[in-house]
Amino acid sequence: MAALRAGARIASLRRCAAAEAASPASWASARKEVLAAAASGHWRPLRHWYAMRPCSTVASPLKGSQLTRHVLMVDPRGFRSNEETKEDNKFMSEVGDGDNDIADAVMEEWRSLVKQLEAVGVKVMKVDGQGLPDEVFPNNWFSTHSEGRLVLYPMKVPSRQKEVRQDLMDSLRVDLGYNRPTLDLSGWSRSGVALEGTGSLVLDRPGRVAYLARSARADGNLGELWAKEMGYELIAFSSHDRSGSEIYHTNVLMSVGDNFAVICADVITDEAEKKLVLDSLRKTGKLLIQVSLEQMESFACNCIQLQGEKGTVLAISTAGWGALDDAQRATIKGCVDHVVTAEVPIMERLGGGSVRCMIAELFPSDETPENACSVCRVQSEWANLDLVLVHEPGLEVDAVIPWTLDTMKVDECFNRVELKDQHRVFSDMLRSRGATVLHVRDLLNDIAIRGDWAKRELFEAVWGEEFVNMHGLANLNVEHLTTGHGRRTLDFDVPPLMNLFFMRDPAFAVPGGWVVISRPYYSIRQMESRLLRAIFRLHPALKDVSVYDGLADDPDVNIEGGDVLVADRETVLVGISQRTNEAGANKLAEFLFQKTPVTRVVKVFIPKQRAFMHLDTLFTFVNKRVVLTMPYFWSKPQVYAEVARRVNTLNEKMGSDSRQAAEDWVNEPPRIEVLEKLEDGRTKTRTYNQAMAGLQAEGIIEKALFVCGPEGSYATEEEHVARALTEQWNDAANVFCIAPNTVIAYKWCTRTVQHLQDNGVDVMMLDGFELMKGRGGARCMTMPLRRSSHKRATEVL
Numbered sequence: 061m062a063a064l065r066a067g068a069r070i071a072s073l074r075r076c077a078a079a080e081a082a083s084p085a086s087w088a089s090a091r092k093e094v095l096a097a098a099a100s101g102h103w104r105p106l107r108h109w110y111a112m113r114p115c116s117t118v119a120s121p122l123k124g125s126q127l128t129r130h131v132l133m134v135d136p137r138g139f140r141s142n143e144e145t146k147e148d149n150k151f152m153s154e155v156g157d158g159d160n161d162i163a164d165a166v167m168e169e170w171r172s173l174v175k176q177l178e179a180v181g182v183k184v185m186k187v188d189g190q191g192l193p194d195e196v197f198p199n200n201w202f203s204t205h206s207e208g209r210l211v212l213y214p215m216k217v218p219s220r221q222k223e224v225r226q227d228l229m230d231s232l233r234v235d236l237g238y239n240r241p242t243l244d245l246s247g248w249s250r251s252g253v254a255l256e257g258t259g260s261l262v263l264d265r266p267g268r269v270a271y272l273a274r275s276a277r278a279d280g281n282l283g284e285l286w287a288k289e290m291g292y293e294l295i296a297f298s299s300h301d302r303s304g305s306e307i308y309h310t311n312v313l314m315s316v317g318d319n320f321a322v323i324c325a326d327v328i329t330d331e332a333e334k335k336l337v338l339d340s341l342r343k344t345g346k347l348l349i350q351v352s353l354e355q356m357e358s359f360a361c362n363c364i365q366l367q368g369e370k371g372t373v374l375a376i377s378t379a380g381w382g383a384l385d386d387a388q389r390a391t392i393k394g395c396v397d398h399v400v401t402a403e404v405p406i407m408e409r410l411g412g413g414s415v416r417c418m419i420a421e422l423f424p425s426d427e428t429p430e431n432a433c434s435v436c437r438v439q440s441e442w443a444n445l446d447l448v449l450v451h452e453p454g455l456e457v458d459a460v461i462p463w464t465l466d467t468m469k470v471d472e473c474f475n476r477v478e479l480k481d482q483h484r485v486f487s488d489m490l491r492s493r494g495a496t497v498l499h500v501r502d503l504l505n506d507i508a509i510r511g512d513w514a515k516r517e518l519f520e521a522v523w524g525e526e527f528v529n530m531h532g533l534a535n536l537n538v539e540h541l542t543t544g545h546g547r548r549t550l551d552f553d554v555p556p557l558m559n560l561f562f563m564r565d566p567a568f569a570v571p572g573g574w575v576v577i578s579r580p581y582y583s584i585r586q587m588e589s590r591l592l593r594a595i596f597r598l599h600p601a602l603k604d605v606s607v608y609d610g611l612a613d614d615p616d617v618n619i620e621g622g623d624v625l626v627a628d629r630e631t632v633l634v635g636i637s638q639r640t641n642e643a644g645a646n647k648l649a650e651f652l653f654q655k656t657p658v659t660r661v662v663k664v665f666i667p668k669q670r671a672f673m674h675l676d677t678l679f680t681f682v683n684k685r686v687v688l689t690m691p692y693f694w695s696k697p698q699v700y701a702e703v704a705r706r707v708n709t710l711n712e713k714m715g716s717d718s719r720q721a722a723e724d725w726v727n728e729p730p731r732i733e734v735l736e737k738l739e740d741g742r743t744k745t746r747t748y749n750q751a752m753a754g755l756q757a758e759g760i761i762e763k764a765l766f767v768c769g770p771e772g773s774y775a776t777e778e779e780h781v782a783r784a785l786t787e788q789w790n791d792a793a794n795v796f797c798i799a800p801n802t803v804i805a806y807k808w809c810t811r812t813v814q815h816l817q818d819n820g821v822d823v824m825m826l827d828g829f830e831l832m833k834g835r836g837g838a839r840c841m842t843m844p845l846r847r848s849s850h851k852r853a854t855e856v857l
């Protein structure tokens with residue numbers, strides 16, 4: 061599926077590129093917009109990419125090595141002097157004719173460099189070129205990082221943008237164990253902003269410093285974004301060659317090894333900037349080898365230090381090495397174990413790049429899959445919350461009037477201001493224990509701000525191509541994706557997503573790093589799932605998350621996240637309820653057994669009533685194997701039947717015709733059915749008519765706490781159930797476990813809160829009077845994306 065998606069994405073990017081080429085005006089305005097955003101410091105994508113940086117294993121200073129033994133090189137089968145790059149690459153001195161001879165000769169230069177590197181024990185991954193003129197310089201479009209990350213870069217000219225190879229990246233991601241989201245900056249090229257990989261950025265990896273000579277190929281603002289995202293300090297400066305032009309790539313004027321740096325400081329004309337660069341190199345312990353302008357022009361700085369089998373290696377061209385004087389060469393020899401000098405004169409003259417440019421370093425991930433912190437990792441309902449997605453209710457609330465309550469699936473009209481405020485307090489609570497909180501609205505803006513092509517893709521994914529064409533992209537506003545689209549009050553072409561703040565339901569994370577897209581029961585909620593699917597597909601920091609959308613379009617299936625509880629890494633509970641049917645649960649089980657570590661799916665059959673619309677309205681975890689649920693619900697459903705009968709009598713006496721299906725509690729009591737995946741791939745089923753006893757026998761729960769207090773604490777069981785039904789209606793059972801034994805609960809559910817506290821549960825109380833009118837609690841309002849198993853500092857102390 062990932063490959064398919066990448067294919068579709070590339071196709072649509074091409075479409076957009078073509079559209080932009082056809083309309084230079086919109087291209088120019090997009091560029092202006094982006095640069096204005098850059099200048100004003102509004103880097104929206106940055107904020108979220110940065111926030112999404114996994115918190116426990118962020119690259120720390122002095123982590124990792126400067127040198128690698130693994131490199132990737134692309135053969136120059138399509139090599140030719142590129143008119144497009146010649147414009148600002150002053151190192152290209154000729155344009156070739158006699159193309160055939162050149163191609164052979166350049167291939168020979170490349171092969172002999174590969175051989176020489178291999179001879180000293182550098183491992184070279186050789187990749188067949190696709191026939192593009194400059195693809196022998198792959199270090200410009202991607203870089204790899206031992207923190208488990210790949211970065212893709214925007215190239216200045218169209219012929220070079222084509223070098224970006226998704227297929228290659230997909231296999232590198234697997235082979236080198238990169239389990240963090242790819243930082244894909246390549247889309248910026250559409251806005252005319254370039255940053256050409258380790259051509260533009262010369263990295264001191266352990267020192268976390270990135271040097272950047274500003275040029276048309278090295279945008280300072282984008283460099284800044286890169287540095288923030290990757291945890292580096294950026295040192296940007298201007299440079300000028302002898303004709304006064306900017307030097308096109310930083311890596312032709314400097315090279316940083318692990319203990320030395322070669323640099324032509326004369327080209328840094330601003331004295332303060334020059335001092336900054338040299339001081340930084342000295343401060344980070346580099347022995348400086350300063351070279352002249354002439355030496356730089358012979359590619360003396362376009363060299364790279366690598367790790368060989370028997371010590372470190374400097375790879376440099378014969379021209380570069382030859383241009384150095386004896387003293388400089390002696391100093392370098394004192395810093396490295398071997399020097400490899402490669403004969404690459406044609407490449408240098410016609411390509412304007414030398415040895416360093418041809419080598420893309422591969423830094424395998426130094427994180428094991430187990431401790432790696434990918435974006436999506438949910439293996440329980442209780443581990444510390446790291447990353448969570450929410451939606452703050454906005455103007456969609458205006459669609460709720462007394463006459464639309466049923467359609468909107470809420471039970472009261474809201475006070476808009478209070479509703480928002482209460483949700484903000486909720487987000488703050490989530491943050492207060494260290495979680496990063498993502499908002500749907502921000503993610504949508506992150507996508508759309510990348511350019512019209514991205515906005516189009518987003519609207520087409522959610523509202524369909526026809527709708528977008530009919531209204532015109534310019535008339536569509538990202539805000540409307542949540543608030544609905546209509547011409548007049550309450551006359552909607554697409555409905556407002558009033559229930560989107562119950563983020564739990566439209567999609568849900570399961571073990572194995574997957575997000576599953578739901579298929580909601582009511583059509584008013586189905587658009588929410590489409591929106592979530594688009595976000596996971598298009599947001600740059602989420603698009604590496606594996607998404608299963610096989611349920612989303614299946615008309616036989618109903619499933620909502622409120623019914624799905626991750627008991628542990630191998631066990632998922634699925635409520636069979638008003639909103640989720642057996643077809644949904646079975647198909648989910650099939651997927652989980654095939655693609656994830658889950659081996660047990662427990663179907664929990666509950667009454668199909670609005671009050672218990674999802675399993676999580678009456679059953680949530682507060683800690684490992686500890687749950688909060690309704691009293692007598694699982695063990696003595698006849699108590700509910702009795703309360704229902706009394707209510708029916710009362711209603712009848714009072715002349716009301718409202719009735720409860722009392723006998724259903726006796727005829728179809730809650731029960732569970734366990735599907736287990738066997739070693740041979742087949743599935744075994746066990747049924748327990750006593751659900752609670754079954755969950756205990758399966759080792760899924762050890763202890764239960766009850767809404768409104770412990771069982772046996774009221775004069776009669778009926779009284780307890782009557783009290784509990786009232787608090788449960790206001791989501792007393794729908795608590796959100798933010799860390800082991802720590803939950804967020806509505807403060808109005810006083811009896812339940814008291815009982816939790818009596819049992820040592822840390823309860824964060826939320827004033828949710830408006831929120832609960834929507835008939836959902838704290839768990840309903842969250843979509844956890846990552847929970848970590850490590851202990852937080854506060855727990856260890």
Ligand SMILES: NC(=[NH2+])NCCC[C@H](N)C(=O)O
Nearest residue numbers: 469562622674834835836840
């Ligand atoms: N996971 C939950 N319990 N979500 C509650 C959703 C409430 C929402 N008003 C609905 O009826 O759909």
